Amino acid sequence: MAQTQLSTFFLRIASYNNFPTAAGLASSASGLAALVASLSALYELPQSPSELSRIARQGSGSACRSLFGGFVAWREGTDPSGTDSLAVEVAPQSHWPEMQALICVVSDKKKGTSSTAGMQRTVQTSPLLQERLRIVPGRMDAIEKAIEARDFATFANITMVDSNQFHAVCLDTQPPIFYLNDVSRSVIALVEELNRAAGSPIAAYTFDAGPNAVIYALEENMAVVIKAVQKYFPTEEAFEDRLAAGEKVQAARIPERFNEAVVPSWEKGAVKSLIHTKVGDGPRKLSADKGLLKEDGTPKVLA
Amino acid sequence: MAQTQLSTFFLRIASYNNFPTAAGLASSASGLAALVASLSALYELPQSPSELSRIARQGSGSACRSLFGGFVAWREGTDPSGTDSLAVEVAPQSHWPEMQALICVVSDKKKGTSSTAGMQRTVQTSPLLQERLRIVPGRMDAIEKAIEARDFATFANITMVDSNQFHAVCLDTQPPIFYLNDVSRSVIALVEELNRAAGSPIAAYTFDAGPNAVIYALEENMAVVIKAVQKYFPTEEAFEDRLAAGEKVQAARIPERFNEAVVPSWEKGAVKSLIHTKVGDGPRKLSADKGLLKEDGTPKVLA
Numbered sequence: 087m088a089q090t091q092l093s094t095f096f097l098r099i100a101s102y103n104n105f106p107t108a109a110g111l112a113s114s115a116s117g118l119a120a121l122v123a124s125l126s127a128l129y130e131l132p133q134s135p136s137e138l139s140r141i142a143r144q145g146s147g148s149a150c151r152s153l154f155g156g157f158v159a160w161r162e163g164t165d166p167s168g169t170d171s172l173a174v175e176v177a178p179q180s181h182w183p184e185m186q187a188l189i190c191v192v193s194d195k196k197k198g199t200s201s202t203a204g205m206q207r208t209v210q211t212s213p214l215l216q217e218r219l220r221i222v223p224g225r226m227d228a229i230e231k232a233i234e235a236r237d238f239a240t241f242a243n244i245t246m247v248d249s250n251q252f253h254a255v256c257l258d259t260q261p262p263i264f265y266l267n268d269v270s271r272s273v274i275a276l277v278e279e280l281n282r283a284a285g286s287p288i289a290a291y292t293f294d295a296g297p298n299a300v301i302y303a304l305e306e307n308m309a310v311v312i313k314a315v316q317k318y319f320p321t322e323e324a325f326e327d328r329l330a331a332g333e334k335v336q337a338a339r340i341p342e343r344f345n346e347a348v349v350p351s352w353e354k355g356a357v358k359s360l361i362h363t364k365v366g367d368g369p370r371k372l373s374a375d376k377g378l379l380k381e382d383g384t385p386k387v388l389a
Numbered sequence: 390m391a392q393t394q395l396s397t398f399f400l401r402i403a404s405y406n407n408f409p410t411a412a413g414l415a416s417s418a419s420g421l422a423a424l425v426a427s428l429s430a431l432y433e434l435p436q437s438p439s440e441l442s443r444i445a446r447q448g449s450g451s452a453c454r455s456l457f458g459g460f461v462a463w464r465e466g467t468d469p470s471g472t473d474s475l476a477v478e479v480a481p482q483s484h485w486p487e488m489q490a491l492i493c494v495v496s497d498k499k500k501g502t503s504s505t506a507g508m509q510r511t512v513q514t515s516p517l518l519q520e521r522l523r524i525v526p527g528r529m530d531a532i533e534k535a536i537e538a539r540d541f542a543t544f545a546n547i548t549m550v551d552s553n554q555f556h557a558v559c560l561d562t563q564p565p566i567f568y569l570n571d572v573s574r575s576v577i578a579l580v581e582e583l584n585r586a587a588g589s590p591i592a593a594y595t596f597d598a599g600p601n602a603v604i605y606a607l608e609e610n611m612a613v614v615i616k617a618v619q620k621y622f623p624t625e626e627a628f629e630d631r632l633a634a635g636e637k638v639q640a641a642r643i644p645e646r647f648n649e650a651v652v653p654s655w656e657k658g659a660v661k662s663l664i665h666t667k668v669g670d671g672p673r674k675l676s677a678d679k680g681l682l683k684e685d686g687t688p689k690v691l692a
Contacts, residue, residue, distance in 0.1 A: 213524050214557060214558075216520075217517055217519070221516050243563075250562075250563075257556055259553075261577075274565060
């Protein structure tokens, strides 16, 4: 039987995500980026990652960033059509492999505002947003320089003030939008106090359109961050550490100058689970060798 | 015995406050204003209320507003010495006596930031504050016009957006300042939904440097506001309504279009107590007729 053209096949797409969904943790961005990367690999398309980024952006804004490994910036672009608004790699994974993240999945019973609808309302009603739009480009330049110089303190400060300013303009929206809850506030208090006690920033929090915290720290400081988070926010689920830092966490010591009084303790489960991860290398083709076609040239169909 | 000069007497000052203290509800402002007003009355000082306002401001900034009845504005002033930063009466109590307030005293275990220290940190570190300082004068003019015109909808909208913007710049402070907690957020959600369901603003929330809500409403709408607040935030303490609106609250009906799903219900005690009050007439000399001196001209001493 003659080989059939792959492009004439129907596709069955099976999508799995090992990340919490609808939690403001960009799981839909990762899914859409994976879809675009998979189709591009399947059809052996000639597009560069930047071009794929532009395509992925149409499914979910932040998906444009997920086509790359390393440190990625989403450029605003200047064309009114938006076609030059795409992501670029600022530095590869190998540039600063010590950068790690601890994601605190925060329980929140309340129905939140979707990030797209929320941002549209902010654009329409926040008087402070215009000022923020004047501030952000300078911060982007400064944080890219900090990444280039592997300057964690500067990276941390910009990360935190910019997260807070994003949530400030959400609050300046009419009606106001709240993504942070009392648990989020306590995570902020914990990181601020850790940094104060350490004498310089060893960790940085950031919150997207939801109450979940992402805490960045260099590998050498992540153990103490995990230790502190586990102490103040005991999780229901056992912590399966993907990066196996368990022994280091046991040995870690919270700085002596840490003032326990400023961080409220929470009942078990206020933080549901923790995910310990690090800078990645971007989309990977996992089943390349196994092949997608049967010997007779027809596609394999999953059971 | 010759009459002694009052100014040579020692004073024993007994100060009582029937308002929750250290709760971000300006109880210290009311106490300092009462002290200044009492001393001025005792010594029969010639100062005008505006001059007394300037003196009271030195004890607590917002005390300058509490020397008046009715609707009061705190003028920024232009003199670098700050001596012309004082309060003036925008409209007397009789101009809009229907204006009432429901104060929701919110429980908060966390240690807060003092309002003076917090504001200093905001001035030093918030990039958005400068923009807010450009916005506020226009809002002051607009809300004074709304009071003059007894335009509740405009009054309500400005009150709410400005409260939110104040808390936005607190969040834009480094480290960030949070006065609102999850209960405060829910009170905001309740008022926003009440207004949406009513078709136009019937209530307005505002929050000072703490989690407690002050909800303004005209007398005709306050009953439904109290009914809704009591439903979603049952208090531990029985509600002793100073303005005795109990029957009206019983008869009040929450608008049919009210969407229950958007307001989280809270366990008993999340709002500790309610205070129902209205625009007042300023400081009053309560014991004027009883006299402060004994028949022999010496001061009365309290047991």
